[in-house]
Amino acid sequence: MSTDGATLFAILGMAATTFACRISGLILGPRFRPQGRLRAAFDAIPPAVLTAVIAPTVLVTGWPETVAGLVTVWAAFRFPMLATILVGVVAVVALRHGLG
Amino acid sequence: MTTLASHPPSARDEIRAAILDIAPALVAAAPIGLLYGALATTKGLDLLDVALSSGLIFAGGAQLAAIQIWTVPVPIAALLLSTLLINARYVLMSASLAPKVAHLPLLGRILGFHVLADENWAMSERRAGGGRISAPYFFGMGVVFWVNWMAFSVLGALTGPLIGDPTRFGADFAFTAMFIALTAGFARSRLSILVIVASAAAAALAHLTLGPPWHVLAGAITGIAVAALASPGEVPA
Numbered sequence: 001m002s003t004d005g006a007t008l009f010a011i012l013g014m015a016a017t018t019f020a021c022r023i024s025g026l027i028l029g030p031r032f033r034p035q036g037r038l039r040a041a042f043d044a045i046p047p048a049v050l051t052a053v054i055a056p057t058v059l060v061t062g063w064p065e066t067v068a069g070l071v072t073v074w075a076a077f078r079f080p081m082l083a084t085i086l087v088g089v090v091a092v093v094a095l096r097h098g099l100g
Numbered sequence: 101m102t103t104l105a106s107h108p109p110s111a112r113d114e115i116r117a118a119i120l121d122i123a124p125a126l127v128a129a130a131p132i133g134l135l136y137g138a139l140a141t142t143k144g145l146d147l148l149d150v151a152l153s154s155g156l157i158f159a160g161g162a163q164l165a166a167i168q169i170w171t172v173p174v175p176i177a178a179l180l181l182s183t184l185l186i187n188a189r190y191v192l193m194s195a196s197l198a199p200k201v202a203h204l205p206l207l208g209r210i211l212g213f214h215v216l217a218d219e220n221w222a223m224s225e226r227r228a229g230g231g232r233i234s235a236p237y238f239f240g241m242g243v244v245f246w247v248n249w250m251a252f253s254v255l256g257a258l259t260g261p262l263i264g265d266p267t268r269f270g271a272d273f274a275f276t277a278m279f280i281a282l283t284a285g286f287a288r289s290r291l292s293i294l295v296i297v298a299s300a301a302a303a304a305l306a307h308l309t310l311g312p313p314w315h316v317l318a319g320a321i322t323g324i325a326v327a328a329l330a331s332p333g334e335v336p337a
Contacts, residue, residue, distance in 0.1 A: 006173060006174040006176065007144075007145065007149055007174055008149075008152075009174075009176060010166075010174045010176050010179050010180075011149060011152050011153045011156065011157065012156070013176060013179070013180050013183075014153070014157045014162065014163075014166060014179055014180060014183040015153075015156035015157045017180055017183045017184050017187065018157050018158070018159050018162065018183060018187045018190070019214055021184070021187045021188055021189075021190040021191050021194075022187075022190045022191075022194050022213045022214060022216050023194070023210065023213055023214075024191050024194070024195075025190060025191045025192065025193060025194025025195035025196070025197070025198055025213075026194050026195075026198050026209060026210070026213050028191070028195045028198070036331075037328045037329075037331050038328070039331075040291070040327045040328055040330075040331030041324045041325075041327050041328040041331075042192070042196060043292075043327065044291075044292070044295045044323055044324050044326070044327030044328075045189070045192045045193065045196065045320070045324060046193070046196075046222065046225070046282075046283075046286050047283050047286040047287065047292050047295050047296050047299070047323065048295050048296070048298075048299040048319065048320045048322070048323025048324050048327070049189040049192075049193070049218075049299075049316070049319075049320045049323075050218065050222075050279050050282050050283040050286070051279075051283055051295075051296045051299040051300050051303065051319060051323065052299050052300075052302070052303040052315060052316050052317075052318070052319020052320045052323065053161055053186070053218075053279060053303075053316055053319075054275070054276045054279040054280065055299065055300040055301075055303035055304045055307070055315065055319055056303060056304055056307035056312070056315050057273075057276045058276060058280075058300075059300065059304040060304050060307055060308055065273070065276075068273065069276065069280065072276070072277045072280045072281075073280055073284065076280050076281045076283075076284035077284055077287075080124065081124035081125070081128070081278070081281040081282075082123075082124040082127055082128070084277060084280070084281040084284075085124070085127070085128050085274055085277040085278050085281065087277070088273055088274070088276065088277025088280065089269075089270040089271075089273050089274050089277060090270070092270045092273040093269065093270040093273075096270070097268075
């Protein structure tokens with residue numbers, strides 16, 4: 001257990017940054033009641049953010065990830081979450097190793 | 101998903117519902133935690149570093165991105181910028197959830213929001229459905245998800261050197277598949293599908309041109325802008 005100063009500082013800094021992001025919404029939240037276009041923008045946050053995080057993995061990593069991603073999208077509209085994840089993982093392993 | 105109207109759900113029922121709702125995400129997060137712990141040890145982080153980072157940062161995407169850019173000496177500015185960009189979404193996510201938990205105690209909300217991740221946030225939003233959410237459900241889910249992430253990242257740091265490259269088992273894709281499943285839950289209208297397509301295109305383009313972590317910001321802002329522009333925009337009287 002030899003956590004050095006710079007590593008500890010980086011971890012604490014990342015923790016503080018993340019906590020600030022999470023807590024600022026809590027402070028802002030109750031007074032914030034968007035309507036109209038602003039409401040539409042707010043409603044778009046979850047799908048827009050979730051998509052943005054993983055889009056590069058699916059679209060610009062390699063064809064096994066792209067094909068497995070499409071298979072996962074297909075599964076996501078038919079199966080529960082856990083089955084969807086299994087389909088995705090099995091597809092990417094098969095495409096990377098078995099069929100690659 | 102509706103409860104019987106004859107009696108209000110007990111705290112035990114609420115916690116059970118929370119665990120059932122978050123169970124798939126717990127299973128999906130397990131290999132990602134193992135992956136994080138294992139990769140972190142290859143960059144020179146020790147067991148205490150892994151436990152501190154998972155417990156205090158508690159953000160899988162940002163933690164994995166940090167490990168990718170981790171070098172010696174530690175690039176603190178790059179790590180903080182990457183964390184801010186990837187986690188800036190929490191400002192909007194917590195602002196969206198805040199009115200739905202406004203009836204809960206302040207200290208509980210602060211702790212609950214510290215453990216607010218994509219998965220338990222998405223489940224809490226769905227549970228609230230525009231209304232209120234119970235304390236046992238919200239806190240129970242947060243605690244279970246935090247303990248799960250801590251346990252598997254520490255286990256990854258302990259066993260990582262023994263199992264070799266975790267991507268061989270497709271563990272890295274579990275994260276992607278889980279996000280696809282979460283996103284599909286929000287794809288309920290033509291507008292939301294348009295938002296997803298726009299966000300994906302912008303994020304992929306930003307990843308190719310600017311590189312990570314800018315793709316998160318680019319995709320999120322593009323998707324949000326498309327929603328604002330494409331919505332009818334009528335204001336309720």
